[in-house]
Amino acid sequence: MPLEAEPGGEPVRRLFFALWPDEDVRDRLQAVVAELHDRVAARWVRREQFHITLLFLGAVPESDVLRLRRLELQWPEGFELPLQDLRYLRRRQMIWLIPRKPPEGLGRLVHVLGEGLDARSIGRDLRPFHAHLTLARNARCGYLGPSSAARIGWTVRSVELMESVLDRSGAHYRVLQSWPLQAMPTVGSVE
Ligand code: 3AM
Secondary structure, eight states: OOOSOOTTOOOEEEEEEEEOOOHHHHHHHHHHHHHHHTTOEEEEOOGGGOOEEEEEEEEEEHHHHHHHHTOOOOOOBOEEEEEOEEEEETTTTEEEEEOSSOOHHHHHHHHHHHHHHHHTTOOOOOSOOOOOEEEEEEEEOSOOOOOTTOOEEEEEOEEEEEEEEEETTEEEEEEEEEEEOBOOOOTTOOO
């Protein structure tokens, strides 16, 4: 299905699925930005906007927004998501924070979500998923080097449906719906 707005004038909203960090993870992400801020010219993502995009839906007609908010899927288990590596994408002028090895749980989640949307004929961007958290855009820098702060352990327990609202100052994101993932097995539990 195309991502463009439906013909006929039905209102559309710009939506995507994402992982939305808690305040503690946001603090640590902000510390990474603070460390880079003075030596890299860039448009830094604001603390309240940090997220990891899982699937981009684009312009969704209002009638599908309700269907999406009521989405019921066999959600997989939550997982640990370590974000260790800074990556500078020179051509796109972006700075990403990425997991060195994306956890299997993350791949499973994106897969379940994609299959669930396809089964309901809800259109989405089909480009392959690359796990990353965008820290900056319009970045001009050389080698970033390791960041002492970039050892972020994030326990992912939920998945979010996000709305992106564009205004003159850029995009603002808000959580439209959140689904808890299955509880993780307790480490060290004995039969
Ligand atoms: O989380 P990041 O910053 O990587 O780049 C946009 C942002 O991703 C991406 O969706 C997230 C929230 O806007 N995005 C925007 N337009 C897109 C498109 N047409 C897109 N991703 C895929 N296709």
